[in-house]
Amino acid sequence: MTPAAPDLLTRIRARLRGEISTEILEAYQRAGAQIHPLLDEAEARRFMLRGTDRTWWDQPRHEQLATLCLWNAFTLQTLADTLLSADADADPDTIGFAPRVTTDQALAYYTQVSVWLERSVRAQHDRAYDLDVTLPSPLPDWSPVEPCPPEHLSALLAALTGAQGHLTSVMAAFDVQPVPARHREAATRLSAMFDVNDNECRALNSMYAPGASRDLHELIEDRARRLMENIYRLGQWLSMPVLVTQPPPLPEQPQPHMAVVPESSAASPGASAPAVSTPPALTPVKPLPANPPPAGSTRLPQWETEPWCASDARIRTLLQEDRKAVKALRSMWRSLRSPHAALNLLREAEALCSGEATSLTFATHASGEPLGHDHQPPYAPIYRVVQDFRLGGVDLKSRDEFTLMRRRGPDGWEVQVVVGRFSPEQGLDTAAPETP
Numbered sequence: 447m448t449p450a451a452p453d454l455l456t457r458i459r460a461r462l463r464g465e466i467s468t469e470i471l472e473a474y475q476r477a478g479a480q481i482h483p484l485l486d487e488a489e490a491r492r493f494m495l496r497g498t499d500r501t502w503w504d505q506p507r508h509e510q511l512a513t514l515c516l517w518n519a520f521t522l523q524t525l526a527d528t529l530l531s532a533d534a535d536a537d538p539d540t541i542g543f544a545p546r547v548t549t550d551q552a553l554a555y556y557t558q559v560s561v562w563l564e565r566s567v568r569a570q571h572d573r574a575y576d577l578d579v580t581l582p583s584p585l586p587d588w589s590p591v592e593p594c595p596p597e598h599l600s601a602l603l604a605a606l607t608g609a610q611g612h613l614t615s616v617m618a619a620f621d622v623q624p625v626p627a628r629h630r631e632a633a634t635r636l637s638a639m640f641d642v643n644d645n646e647c648r649a650l651n652s653m654y655a656p657g658a659s660r661d662l663h664e665l666i667e668d669r670a671r672r673l674m675e676n677i678y679r680l681g682q683w684l685s686m687p688v689l690v691t692q693p694p695p696l697p698e699q700p701q702p703h704m705a706v707v708p709e710s711s712a713a714s715p716g717a718s719a720p721a722v723s724t725p726p727a728l729t730p731v732k733p734l735p736a737n738p739p740p741a742g743s744t745r746l747p748q749w750e751t752e753p754w755c756a757s758d759a760r761i762r763t764l765l766q767e768d769r770k771a772v773k774a775l776r777s778m779w780r781s782l783r784s785p786h787a788a789l790n791l792l793r794e795a796e797a798l799c800s801g802e803a804t805s806l807t808f809a810t811h812a813s814g815e816p817l818g819h820d821h822q823p824p825y826a827p828i829y830r831v832v833q834d835f836r837l838g839g840v841d842l843k844s845r846d847e848f849t850l851m852r853r854r855g856p857d858g859w860e861v862q863v864v865v866g867r868f869s870p871e872q873g874l875d876t877a878a879p880e881t882p
Contacts, residue, residue, distance in 0.1 A: 451542070465543035471530055474556035478523040481559070484566065485520055488513045492619065501623050503687050508573045514685040515566035517616075518583060519559045521678055524612060525605045526555035532604035537597045545595040546867060554586040581689055582682035585675055596656070599667055603654055606670050609677045610647045613640065616684050632690050636683060643676045665854075749779040749789055756792035758819035758827040765825065778823035783858030791838050791861055792826060792850055798835070799827070805835045809847045809868065817868055819849070824861065826850040828868045838863040 491509060492502060502510070529552045533544045544552075569575045617640045625633045650669050658666065683690045748755050753775035754765040765771045779785050799806040809817040809830040817828040831846040840863040842848065853862040 457543075459540050465540050466546050466549040468530055468542055468544050468549060468552075471526070471544075471549060471552050471556060474553075474559070475527050475530060478527065478556075478559065481516070481520050481523055481563065484516055484563070488516050489619075501625060501629070502620065502684075503626070503629050506573065507688055508569050508575060510686040510688055511575070511577070512566045512569035514581065514682050515562045515569060515577075517681045517685040518678070519562035519566060521609060521612065521681060522555040522562065522586075523559045524608055525674070526552040526559075528605040528608045529555075529598075529601045532601035533597050545598050547595065548598045548601055550867075551588065551598075558586055581686070582679040585678050588671060596658075596663070599654075599658075599663060599670075600656075602667065602670050602674075603651060606647060606674055606677075607651065609674060610644060613677050613681055613684075614644065616681060620684050629687070632687070636680070636687075636690060639676075639680055643673060643680065647673055668854075747785065749785050750776070753779055754825075756789050756796070757823075757825040759796065760827070761819060761825065771823075771825070774823045775825075778852055781859045782852070783855070783860055788824075788861035791863075792824060795826070795829065795837060795850060798837070799829060805833050806830065807832055817847075820851060820868075823852065824850065840865065 491505070492513075505513075529548055530544065533548050534541050537544075565577060617637070620633075621637065646669070650666060650673065653662070654666050753772055754762045757765055757775070765775070779788075782788050795806065799808065806829045809828040811817065819825050819827050826849050828847060828849045831842045831844055831848070834841070834843055836842065838850075838861075840848075842863070842865070846865055847868055848863055848865045849868065850861050851864045852859055853864070854860075855862070
């Protein structure tokens with residue numbers, strides 16, 4: 447049954463909060479019912495193996511591939527459904543609407559469901575069918591928005607809990623089958639991967655509490671995304687164990703705020719590898735020199751004497767006169783693992799925006815008014831990409847919007863490229879950033 451249209455008051459509240467209609471997403475949600483009969487068929491095929499000496503490894507490769515594609519479709523559908531329902535529960539005043547980050551993420555999932563369903567059906571009926579993508583396949587790109595709304599974090603954790611629950615059911619079925627000696631090591635490693643991810647999911651849910659600080663909010667969000675990627679991949683390995691005769695460990699994911707093209711994963715020896723879809727080569731950009739003082743020099747680095755040196759050039763004069771902003775900038779630079787690398791990255795972006803062969807421009811509204819700069823140190827501009835290129839390890843596409851923000855990397859705090867949709871913020875956040 448089609449839900450009733452939101453009333454006028456709901457529409458007004460949603461507009462004031464900048465939320466987006468979920469009407470199209472709800473149509474995708476209703477269409478997802480077609481997955482369940484196919485899922486029942488796949489489970490029946492595996493149930494038939496019980497009581498025999500055959501295991502999931504012994505299924506024909508095309509059946510394993512069909513099960514993998516179905517797992518992807520089912521997981522994407524479930525994640526998107528949960529994002530919508532959890533947002534409605536967390537914010538019942540605007541049912542029928544959701545934050546843009548939630549609607550964008552749900553749409554990215556929903557639009558891939560039919561693709562994986564088609565692949566599953568084709569694999570089931572064509573023994574020679576193979577994919578033209580790398581397996582295991584990564585989740586669709588994340589849709590970052592700064593700052594991320596609390597409602598979206600609640601929805602993300604609900605989706606994570608649901609996905610881990612489905613993976614637990616698959617793992618339980620996997621564990622009851624007899625495992626041939628030649629596959630015992632691979633099965634043990636898969637079980638260990640599952641246990642690690644399951645424990646981390648439980649710990650993450652214990653960390654979360656409504657009203658969490660911005661730093662805790664960001665930490666939980668990043669970990670939830672990484673665990674979600676792990677669940678998606680591990681489900682593919684369980685669905686198609688021929689890929690994991692010697693499975694690699696779960697990879698450390700790039701920072702989810704960064705729109706990084708995932709590295710391809712190698713298929714196992716002995717299995718016919720799917721074709722790899724590689725992105726077009728991007729023109730490398732030569733970094734600007736931002737050399738630190740020579741060893742033994744008494745000269746202070748520029749970020750110490752002029753902490754605004756890499757902030758948005760349009761507001762540097764204002765920053766110099768703002769004592770709180772200067773203090774926040776100094777704290778930011780001192781917290782970084784490599785201030786030199788951060789300065790190099792910030793200057794590289796600035797040069798690309800001001801050089802003769804312009805790859806970037808300052809982002810603007812449709813009206814032509816500039817979006818300005820990020821409100822947190824280093825107060826970098828919000829850019830719009832004019833032509834494809836690579837910056838800070840991130841492949842940027844034409845019309846992308848991004849800025850540069852302080853983020854926690856695997857080895858400490860660093861400045862990273864953050865891609866998303868941005869809105870202007872009033873004033874500056876002059877609170878001193880956390881230091882290691």
